[in-house]
Structures are given as structure tokens and as C-alpha cells.
Amino acid sequence: xxxxxxxxxxxxxxxxxxxxxxxxxxxxxxxxxxxxxxxxxxxxxxxxxxxxxxxxxxxxxxxxxxxxxxxxxxxxxxxxxxxxxxxxxxxxxxxxxxxxxxxxxxxxxxxxxxxxxxxxxxxxxxxxxxxxxxxxxxxxxxxxxxxxxxxxxxxxxxxxxxxxxxxxxxxxxxxxxxxxxxxxxxxxxxxxxxxxxxxxxxxxxxxxxxxxxxxxxxxxxxxxxxxxxxxxxxxxxxxxxxxxxxxxxxxxxxxxxxxxxxxxxxxxxxxxxxxxxxxxxxxxxxxxxxxxxxxxxxxxxxxxxxxxxxxxxxxxxxxxxxxxxxxxxxxxxxxxxxxxxxxxxxxxxxxxxxxxxxxxxxxxxxxxxxxxxxxxxxxxxxxxxxxxxxxxxxxxxxxxxxxxxxxxxxxxxxxxxxxxxxxxxxxxxxxxxxxxxxxxxxxxxxxxxxxxxxxxxxxx
Amino acid sequence: xxxxxxxxxxxxxxxxxxxxxxxxxxxxxxxxxxxxxxxxxxxxxxxxxxxxxxxxxxxxxxxxxxxxxxxxxxxxxxxxxxxxxxxxxxxxxxxxxxxxxxxxxxxxxxxxxxxxxxxxxxxxxxxxxxxxxxxxxxxxxxxxxxxxxxxxxxxxxxxxxxxxxxxxxxxxxxxxxxxxxxxxxxxxxxxxxxxxxxxxxxxxxxxxxxxxxxxxxxxxxxxxxxxxxxxxxxxxxxxxxxxxxx
Numbered sequence: 001x002x003x004x005x006x007x008x009x010x011x012x013x014x015x016x017x018x019x020x021x022x023x024x025x026x027x028x029x030x031x032x033x034x035x036x037x038x039x040x041x042x043x044x045x046x047x048x049x050x051x052x053x054x055x056x057x058x059x060x061x062x063x064x065x066x067x068x069x070x071x072x073x074x075x076x077x078x079x080x081x082x083x084x085x086x087x088x089x090x091x092x093x094x095x096x097x098x099x100x101x102x103x104x105x106x107x108x109x110x111x112x113x114x115x116x117x118x119x120x121x122x123x124x125x126x127x128x129x130x131x132x133x134x135x136x137x138x139x140x141x142x143x144x145x146x147x148x149x150x151x152x153x154x155x156x157x158x159x160x161x162x163x164x165x166x167x168x169x170x171x172x173x174x175x176x177x178x179x180x181x182x183x184x185x186x187x188x189x190x191x192x193x194x195x196x197x198x199x200x201x202x203x204x205x206x207x208x209x210x211x212x213x214x215x216x217x218x219x220x221x222x223x224x225x226x227x228x229x230x231x232x233x234x235x236x237x238x239x240x241x242x243x244x245x246x247x248x249x250x251x252x253x254x255x256x257x258x259x260x261x262x263x264x265x266x267x268x269x270x271x272x273x274x275x276x277x278x279x280x281x282x283x284x285x286x287x288x289x290x291x292x293x294x295x296x297x298x299x300x301x302x303x304x305x306x307x308x309x310x311x312x313x314x315x316x317x318x319x320x321x322x323x324x325x326x327x328x329x330x331x332x333x334x335x336x337x338x339x340x341x342x343x344x345x346x347x348x349x350x351x352x353x354x355x356x357x358x359x360x361x362x363x364x365x366x367x368x369x370x371x372x373x374x375x376x377x378x379x380x381x382x383x384x385x386x387x388x389x390x391x392x393x394x395x396x397x398x399x400x401x402x403x404x405x406x407x408x409x410x411x412x413x414x415x416x417x418x419x420x421x422x423x424x425x426x427x428x429x430x431x432x433x434x435x436x437x438x439x440x441x442x443x444x445x446x447x448x449x450x451x452x453x454x455x456x457x458x459x460x
Numbered sequence: 461x462x463x464x465x466x467x468x469x470x471x472x473x474x475x476x477x478x479x480x481x482x483x484x485x486x487x488x489x490x491x492x493x494x495x496x497x498x499x500x501x502x503x504x505x506x507x508x509x510x511x512x513x514x515x516x517x518x519x520x521x522x523x524x525x526x527x528x529x530x531x532x533x534x535x536x537x538x539x540x541x542x543x544x545x546x547x548x549x550x551x552x553x554x555x556x557x558x559x560x561x562x563x564x565x566x567x568x569x570x571x572x573x574x575x576x577x578x579x580x581x582x583x584x585x586x587x588x589x590x591x592x593x594x595x596x597x598x599x600x601x602x603x604x605x606x607x608x609x610x611x612x613x614x615x616x617x618x619x620x621x622x623x624x625x626x627x628x629x630x631x632x633x634x635x636x637x638x639x640x641x642x643x644x645x646x647x648x649x650x651x652x653x654x655x656x657x658x659x660x661x662x663x664x665x666x667x668x669x670x671x672x673x674x675x676x677x678x679x680x681x682x683x684x685x686x687x688x689x690x691x692x693x694x695x696x697x698x699x700x701x702x703x704x705x706x
Contacts, residue, residue, distance in 0.1 A: 199486045201681060221589055222681050224645055238649075243589055244676065245649060266653055266677065269646035282650065287657075289650040310650040326647055332606055333647050354606060356644040370644060378642065401644060417688075442486070446645055 031171060034141065034155040047125070047146070047180040048092050050410065055433040057094035058180060060087065060125035061101065061118055065140065066108065068132030075138055075162060076131050082169035082211065083127070086187040089209035090177055091426065091435045096123055108143055110152060118147040127176055136161050142172050144179045153179040166212065186406060190450040191413065192216070192226035192235055193424060196443040203237055203250070208426075210438025216250055217241075217257075225269060225446050226250075229276050232450045236260065236270040236279065247281060249296070260298045265289075269312045273320050273340075280304070280314035280323055291325055293340065304342035315360045315367075316340070317385070324348075324358045324367050324385070335369050337385055348387035354378075357402055360385070362409040366429070370401040370414070380414050382429070393431030405429070407451030413437075415445050480522045481531035488515045488534040491541035495548065500541075503548035511540035576630040578703055587702040588636055588682040597624045598633065598701035601659060602694060605640070608654035610662055618659060621701060622666040632672050635659045636700040639680045640693035652677030659699040674704075 048058055062083055065076045087093045100121050106113025108128050118126050126145040131138060137159055144154040154175055160168045170188030177185030186208055195204040198215070203223045206213040217223045219241035226237045235250040246262035247270055261267040265284035272279060279296065282289045291304040291311045304323065305311040310333070313326040317337075324337045333356045335349040349355040354372035361368065366382045373379045373392075378399040383390045394400040398417035405412060409429065416425045419436065422443040427434040438444075492508075492515050500508040514537030521530035578595055585594035598621050601614035610618070625631060637656030639648040656675035664670050685692035 197486065198482055199489050222678070224649075224679075224681070240589060243591065265675075266649055268649050282646065284650070284653055289653065310647065310654065312646040312650050313644065326644070328606075333643070354643060356647045372643075399642070 030160070031156050031158045031175075034143075034157055045146075046182060050092070050181050050183055050428060050433070051430060052432060055092065055428075058092060058124050059096055059122050060093045060127065060176075061096045061098075061121070061123040062087070062127045063101075063103075063129065064098070065129035065131040068130055068139075071131055071133045075133055075165070076129075076140075079131075079138075079140070079165045079169045082166055082209070083173055085211055086170060086173040086185075086207075086209040087176065089437060090173070090185055090187065091433045092177060092181060093125070096121060108141065110145070110150065115147050115150050124148050125176075125180060127172075129172075133162075138162050138165060138168070140168060140172065142175070144176050166207075170207070183410065184408075186408065186411075189407065190228075190232070191424070191437070192228065192448045192450070193444050194224055194226070194446040197440070203235070206438070208437070226448050227270050227272065228448050228450045229272050230274060230451065231276055235448070236272065238268045238270070247298070260296070261294065269314065271314045271316060271323075273316050274318055275320060280316065280325075282312040282314070291323070302341065304338065304340070305345075306342075313356060313358055315358055317360050318362055318364045322360075322385070324360050326356045326358060335367065335383070337367075346387070348383060348385065349390075350387070351390060355381075359404050361405050361429070362407060368403040368405060368412055370403055380412065380427075380431075382412075391431070393427065394434070397434070400425075402446050404447060404449055406449050411449075413447045413449050415447065480525070480527050481518075481534055482522075484531050484534035484538070485515070485518050485522060488518060488538040488541065491538045491545070495541045495545035498545045498548045499552055500544040500548035503551040504544045507540060507544035507547050511537050511544050513537075514540060576628065576703075578628070578631065587634065588638075588678050588700075592634060592702035592704045594700060594702055597621075598703070600701070601699045603655055603697040603699075605642070605693070605697070606651065607697075608637075608651060608658045610658055614659075615662065618662050619666060622663050622668055625663070625668055625672070632674075632704045634674045634676055634702045634704055636682075636702060637675065637677045638682060638684075638696055638698050638700065640696045641680050641683065641688065642693065643680075645679060645681075649677050649679035652679045655697075655699055659701075 048055060064080055067073065084095050088095045102121060103113065103117040108130050124147060126147045128143045129140055131140045139157065139159045141157045143152055145152055156175060158168050158171060167188060173187040174185035189208050190205050191208060192203060192205045194201050197204065200220050201222045201224065203216045203226045204213055205216055217239065219239060221240040224238045226235045228235060233253050235252065237248055237250065238245050239248050244262065245266050245268050247260040247267040249258050249260050261281065261283065263283055263285035266289050267283055269282045270279050278301065279294050281292055281294060283292050288308050289310050289312055290306060291314050292300050293302045293304060294300050307327065307329045310328045311325060314323045316323055321340060322337050323340055324335060326333050327336050330347065332353045334347055335355050335358045336345055336347050338345045352371045355369050358367050358369040365384065367385055368380060368382045370378050371381050378401050379392055379394045380400045380403045381390060381392050400414055400416045403412050403414040411426050412429055413424060413426050415422050422445050424437045424444050424447050425434055426437055492511055495508055495511065514533045518530045518533035518537055521533060582595045582597055583593045584596055586592065599617040601617050635656040637652035639652050653675065656677055660673050660675050663673060683696040685695040
């Protein structure tokens with residue numbers, strides 16, 4: 001595959017940054033703003049405040065793209081479906097069912113269609129698209145409207161090769177989210193998780209809207225706790241494929257799995273250092289589960305804890321200087337921090353008898369964890385790294401466990417049993433806008449959120 | 461850059477190739493498991509083994525990418541498993557099992573076991589990843605929530621286990637530590653190992669050789685009771701003693 005560069009970057013960086021991250025070598029999608037009145041005026045009005053305690057979904061309608069020359073409807077059907085699914089999955093929009101549409105026909109631009117056709121069915125936002133095809137290249141023009149005020153919020157043209165239509169769709173969705181919230185969406189970012197879809201615990205990956213599921217492990221034993229490398233090219237996980245909980249690394253670029261640690265006993269709960277060069281992990285080959293620092297080849301660099309109890313779930317601070325972890329040295333599991341040489345151990349949770357699954361935020365200012373609440377269920381909490389400002393984010397909604405930050409720190413993904421069995425949910429970092437990512441009849445658990453957007457996974 | 465030439469599953473799927481009937485096979489396996497739990501191996505052995513045959517065939521077909529056949533076999537297997545379960549429940553209700561001889565003990569029999577002192581009729585299950593056998597003579601022990609200390613009851617059971625192991629010196633065991641579903645995967649893996657180690661250390665205290673025993677933790681991944689209440693949790697917080705057969 002030849003190296004390509006993006007073109008047409010004559011616009012402010014934020015117009016591109018959120019969907020080019022990490023994707024340049026694999027997928028090429030170009031986007032340019034279409035010159036219309038005040039295309040960046042979106043900031044003028046905040047339609048959806050993503051930090052509000054509760055978010056009312058904004059009703060939006062998405063029209064099937066209008067055909068241009070050389071085009072065939074089947075080229076955009078999947079694009080249309082992905083856009084609908086990803087807008088819904090963002091949690092910000094109530095996507096209006098097309099069967100409710102009353103518009104007979106209309107053009108793309110203001111004045112070429114009737115705003116009342118949309119306000120009458122309750123729409124507040126409208127995404128209108130047209131498309132054309134040149135050879136293998138598909139070109140989409142997308143216009144985002146505020147139909148209540150009759151204003152265009154964003155107009156942009158996207159192009160990419162036909163097989164990459166999913167990534168064009170995600171780019172459009174992220175721009176629509178930006179137009180209404182002032183914050184880039186994460187459509188197309190990848191989640192890895194443990195899935196019981198096949199009957200045993202295997203690792204799957206999927207897009208944030210729950211689509212595009214790819215099975216990564218096939219060993220029919222037990223596979224646990226997938227963790228992304230900072231550059232999004234690798235996953236660490238624990239597997240019983242050789243009948244012991246050993247640590248493996250999955251390379252997403254060539255589909256290969258390599259063994260990192262297979263010592264006697266536990267080789268579990270891995271975490272990458274922020275620069276991706278080291279791994280913190282819990283090993284029990286000396287007798288008790290202790291936290292160690294190792295390199296990517298499994299060589300132990302340092303032992304960080306030394307108790308006769310349990311020490312698991314290390315997670316680095318974003319500056320790489322500290323590690324938060326779970327220890328039962330005071331009786332039950334509680335959250336601690338320490339320096340990455342094992343010194344200066346501080347306990348930071350004191351409320352409740354069982355606090356575990358800690359994960360340090362990308363901004364460094366909060367640690368999220370799952371704790372046993374007084375009512376006997378597990379809930380998600382955040383706390384400052386010095387133990388102050390404890391905040392409870394879930395309540396009366398089943399058991400809530402395995403929280404992890406989104407790469408931008410705005411969201412928390414977690415597992416909840418609120419709908420009967422283990423499913424994946426996402427919420428804003430203040431606990432607002434909690435919603436299920438995808439509904440399945442099998443259990444899903446142990447999610448990890450990649451900071452790469454719009455990339456393909458290779459499976460061997 | 462050539463390294464990045466890619467097989468992309470999703471694209472292949474969009475292109476319309478048939479998908480493996482993963483869900484149908486999983487459903488069939490679940491039905492089979494459910495039939496087994498209902499005692500179908502004992503009370504409806506013919507029906508059960510027929511269902512099992514179809515489910516296995518479905519998996520083989522799927523592995524060979526014969527997805528249509530796989531789907532049909534999975535659906536057939538599921539139907540037969542459901543029937544086997546029904547028949548088993550009816551027969552069990554009537555108390556008319558087909559007799560000890562065709563029970564699960566014989567079907568699970570492992571060649572060579574008698575040479576180390578384990579008779580086939582004593583086998584009641586298998587290790588968590590299908591290896592080794594669980595026998596009646598070695599008792600499970602149970603633990604409190606977030607606890608790996610041994611209760612008086614657990615110690616008494618371990619004494620019985622020690623006695624049996626002493627009189628069967630050729631037997632090696634793997635001690636599996638398990639947890640209930642509450643709390644984190646990672647902490648429970650560690651807790652399960654602590655439970656297995658507690659069991660092993662007590663057996664060593666009772667005079668057993670350390671090299672006859674190994675430990676493994678399955679955390680909360682292999683419950684015996686799939687329920688979500690205190691009764692299920694109490695059953696799942698356990699050590700199992702699996703006789704290693706090779």
C-alpha cells in the first residue's frame with residue numbers, strides 16, 4: 001500500500017484532527033468545508049451541553065443521500081445506516097425514523113427544501129447529504145442544519161474510496177457532534193472487550209456504536225482484560241490458552257499473538273506506561289500477587305509491591321510518574337497510589353469495604369474505580385489522586401464495574417447489569433448521559449477504549 | 461508499508477460472504493449444557509448423545525466454513541438437546557433412570573484412572589478447562605465473601621481429602637480456586653489463587669507432599685451456580701480438587 005497524505009488542509013486544525021488521528025497510513029478520507037455563510041458559527045449556540053447533569057437527546061433527521069452523476073444507491077446505503085447508528089450511539093441525538101418523514105422532495109440548500117417539513121415531525125437538527133461516484137472514489141456533501149432557526153451549522157465535502165465508506169460515515173458523525181456540542185465526537189474509535197458470544201470468553205473489538213465486531217481470539221478457553229497500547233497498535237490480555245493465566249500481546253497490524261509472561265501462577269491485570277515502553281502487571285510466581293514493572297519482552301525491571309496479600313490492577317498516571325493500584329493490605333481491597341519505583345504508597349479510598357478496578361484519567365486529575373456501595377451493589381466512583389473529592393456516578397442501576405476512561409477523558413465506559421446481564425455502557429465523566437452501547441443476549445465485559453479512530457484491524 | 465496489506469473481516473462481511481452461524485452454535489451448546497445439567501446423560505442418554513453428535517458436527521462444519529450445513533446441524537442439535545432435557549426431566553420425575561450403568565460416570569470414564577486408585581464410578585465431573593476429573597472422594601471447600609481463610613468446616617473437609625490422598629499415593633491434584641461474580645476480574649483472579657493456596661498449604665500441614673499438588677485460579681470465570689443471589693455466590697466461592705489424569 002503506498003503512503004498517502006491528506007490533502008486540502010487549509011482549514012483550522014480542529015476541523016481535521018479528530019478523525020485523522022492514527023489513521024493516515026491506512027485510510028484516506030479528505031474533507032473540505034464548502035464555502036457557505038458562516039460555516040463555523042456552530043460555536044455561537046450550544047445546542048447540547050455535554051457536561052449537563054442530564055442530556056435531553058436532540059431530535060435529528062438524516063435524509064438518504066441524493067444521487068449525483070454516476071452513482072448507485074447501494075454505494076451509500078451502508079453509509080446511511082452507519083451514520084444513523086453512530087448518531088444514536090453518541091447518546092446526544094434521538095434519530096427520527098425515516099418512515100415519519102413527510103418531505104416529498106427538496107434540494108440540499110436552504111430555500112431548496114421546506115423547513116416546516118422537518119419541524120412538523122419534531123426535528124430540531126437535520127443532516128442532508130448528496131453523493132457522487134468517480135471510479136472507486138465516493139464523494140459526499142453533507143449539510144447540517146438547525147431547522148428551528150433555519151440555519152446551516154456545517155457544510156462539508158468528504159471523499160474516500162468505496163471500501164472506506166464506514167470511515168467517511170464516522171467522520172461525518174464526528175463533525176455533526178462537533179456542530180451541536182462544540183466537542184469532537186469519537187465515532188469510529190475502537191473498543192476491545194471480553195465477549196461470551198461464542199460460549200467461551202473471547203476478546204472482540206468493535207466500533208463505538210457497537211458495529212463492525214471483529215473476533216480477535218479463537219482459543220476457546222478464557223481470555224480476559226484487553227488493554228490498548230497508547231498508540232493503539234497492540235492489545236495486552238490474559239489468556240488460559242495454555243492452561244494457566246498468562247500474559248499475551250496481540251499485534252493489531254499483523255494479527256500475531258506473542259507471549260509476554262508465562263510464569264508460574266498469575267500473569268494478570270496489565271497496564272501500559274504512557275509512552276508504551278513498559279508494562280505494569282501483577283505476578284504471583286513468588287507466592288503472592290505483587291505488582292511488577294516489565295518491558296515489552298517480559299523482562300522484569302522492578303518489583304513495586306511486596307506484601308503477603310493481594311496487589312492488582314495497576315494504572316499509570318499520564319505523566320508516567322505514579323501508579324494507582326488495588327491492594328488488600330488493610331483487610332479488604334482499597335485503592336492506593338505509589339511512585340513508579342514503589343515508594344510513597346498512599347491509600348486514597350476509605351469509604352466502603354471493597355474498592356477495585358482503578359483507572360487514572362488522561363488529564364491526571366481523577367481516578368475512576370468500582371466500589372461496593374452501602375446498598376450492596378457495585379457502583380462507579382471517581383476520586384482525586386490525593387483521595388479528596390469522592391464522587392459517586394451510578395446509583396440503583398444494578399452492579400457497575402470495570403470503568404475505563406475514554407482517550408479524551410470526557411467519558412467513562414463501564415460494565416453494568418442494569419438491564420439483566422453484563423453489558424457495556426458509556427457515560428460522561430460526571431455521570432450524566434448513561435447509555436448502553438449495544439444490546440446483546442450474551443455477556444460483554446472488561447472494556448478498553450482505543451485512542452485511535454478510523455482504523456482497520458488485521459486478524460490472522 | 462507493504463506489511464499493511466490487510467485482510468479486513470468487516471469488509472469481507474459487507475461484501476456478502478456467508479457468516480459462520482456463531483449464535484446458532486452457541487445456542488445449541490447452551491441447550492446441550494442445559495440438558496446435561498438436567499441429567500440427560502443419565503435419564504435420556506440416547507437423545508442426549510444424538511444431540512451432542514449434531515452439535516459437534518455443527519462446530520466441525522463451521523470450522524470448515526460450511527456455514528449452511530453448520531447452521532442446520534446446530535438448529536437440529538438444539539432441538540434434540542431441548543427434547544433430551546424434556547425427556548430427562550420427565551424420566552427423573554418418574555424416578556425411572558436407565559440405571560447406573562449408563563450414567564455420566566461411565567461416559568466420562570478416563571482410561572488409566574483405575575491404575576492410580578480412581579474408579580470410574582467415582583467420577584462426578586471434569587476440571588474447569590476440561591482436563592482432569594473431579595471425584596466424589598475429594599470434597600469441595602467453601603469460603604466467605606472476599607475471604608481466603610479456612611472455616612472449621614473447610615478444615616474438616618480438607619482432613620478427609622488428605623486421608624483419601626494418603627491412601628492413594630499415586631494421585632496428583634490440581635487445586636482450583638474460584639470466586640463469586642461480585643467485584644473485579646483482576647482482584648478475583650488473585651483471590652481465587654489465595655483460596656487455592658490456602659487449601660494446598662493446609663494439606664501440606666496435614667503431611668501431604670507439596671509436589672503432588674498444583675494450584676490455579678479461575679477467578680469468577682467458572683461458577684458452578686449461574687445464579688445471582690447469595691446462595692449461588694456461596695456455592696461459587698470454592699476450591700475444587702481435580703485429579704490430574706496425565
